[in-house]
């Protein structure tokens with residue numbers, strides 16, 4: 001692919017001369033270079049930046065080459081790959097206002113195919129996306145539903161909404177792997193055997209109503225370690241347990257489970273992180 005960049009095609013590797021290799025090297029501007037906007041908000045890492053020269057050897061442009069080891073595109077570059085390459089191009093251009101024309105290419109090593117990214121400048125969109133990653137003082141509007149809360153969500157220990165939603169639609173504690181808020185009545189920290197009480201939501205703020213329903217449970221592996229760590233902090237209140245295996249006589253809270261204090265963040269309380 002490098003030989004192709006200087007217009008040499010079909011040359012067996014053993015015929016590559018030092019002079020040819022030097023020529024390629026003379027066109028390399030950067031290898032594994034960091035790309036960063038001047039305000040530090042957007043970053044990327046380019047594999048290779050090459051100079052392009054015309055027939056007289058005069059600089060005619062820059063080529064950002066990003067190596068891709070996956071399957072080469074069929075027909076067109078995937079939109080996310082196209083966007084990534086354009087972002088590299090546009091960061092480079094924003095940092096080098098006097099740069100020659102810049103193109104960005106995906107270099108697919110399996111087939112030696114080169115695909116040029118096409119499109120308008122993407123930096124404005126990229127900055128808008130960056131803004132959306134910033135923490136907000138108030139929790140963002142919940143996206144309650146089967147697709148979101150019903151699946152895997154990392155934030156359940158801090159979010160009251162999945163709980164009320166499950167309680168209202170009658171699916172609380174019903175699945176083979178269920179999330180729950182429990183009270184711990186008794187535990188043997190050697191064996192992990194425990195007596196727990198299932199809780200229900202009092203309202204949509206996450207306040208707890210003990211249900212009187214008792215279950216036996218077995219904490220083990222990382223699940224037991226997490227419980228010990230939690231108890232070591234002096235925690236006494238309700239506990240969030242995520243993805244508990246509910247089939248069988250005792251609930252199984254193993255290495256795949258979250259075990260965290262139940263302390264959801266209400267929707268209307270401003271939260272300011274202290275740095």
Ligand code: SF4
Pocket residue numbers: 142143144145148149150153154155156159160161162
């Ligand atoms: S549990 Fe809360 S944070 Fe997670 S998807 Fe549902 S509403 Fe969003």
